[in-house]
Amino acid sequence: MASAIQVQNLNKTFGSKQVLFNMELDVPKGAMVALIGASGSGKSTLLRHLSGLASADRTNGGTIHALGQQIQGNGHLSHDVRRIRSDIGYIFQQFNLVGRLNVLQNVLLGCLGRMSRLRGTLGLFNAEEKERALHALERVGLLEHAYRRASTLSGGQQQRVAIARTLCQQAEIILADEPIASLDPESARNVMDALADINKKDGKTVIVTLHQVDYAVKYCKHAVALKNGKKHFDGPISGLTNHFLNDLYGSELGTNLLFSDHQEAKEELHEPMLKQVERKVA
């Protein structure tokens, strides 16, 4: 299957501290991937590199391609990174909406990457773009709030506006960096439902960093786990065995582990695991 994201030999060093090591990653188009790992393992740093928000080491930094186009190589962003980025939607933990604008205006900001600078600067959105933005809001269940000031929405609603913005952007790849970390369980579920819906119905590729393994199991078929800046696992979600998670999270174990029955997760245990998750997350 064609790749949405390809990472080859990515290395990143901050000062004297290397935080990503020889990272290799190939995410097929249409996948929904959970990126997991203990705090400080490098999840956010990797995600920022995938979208060209950060550049790798100048020496032996590796390459990153998005939809077959090189976004960076050896620490140099490609000259047309802005155009490539228009295919990549980015969702932040803290929503990153413009609070004083209304919800619809925030969603329309997703169109800016594909507009001429002049039209964008003047905020001259055309009828097709406005219709697309309204449709995106309908998709995430927030159409009735289109004309509310964004800052008056709840955190979960704001995150769904951010998702609608990526729809309006017509992004093919959605990178979500801990999108539910600051949300209550119901809001978290709504946000993950919206991402899963877009993945399933629109075929968008979603890579989502998650601290809660239960949400990863419930929503993603595939997981990539980082440990100390290295890829530690890359495979079906059923591979996240209790033993593996103990090893991955170490001292964070109490807050992150889901499976308490000490059974090794096998492919055929996937469905029962999901049921357990559903009960836990309900």
Ligand SMILES: Nc1ncnc2c1ncn2[C@@H]1O[C@H](COP(=O)(O)OP(=O)(O)OP(=O)(O)O)[C@@H](O)[C@H]1O
């Ligand atoms: N701008 C920066 N300058 C220096 N060090 C950084 C910078 N950004 C990240 N780091 C370091 O890189 C390592 C990986 O951080 P990163 O935020 O990617 O981890 P994470 O897995 O996303 O953690 P968390 O789950 O807590 O968000 C950490 O040691 C962090 O301190």
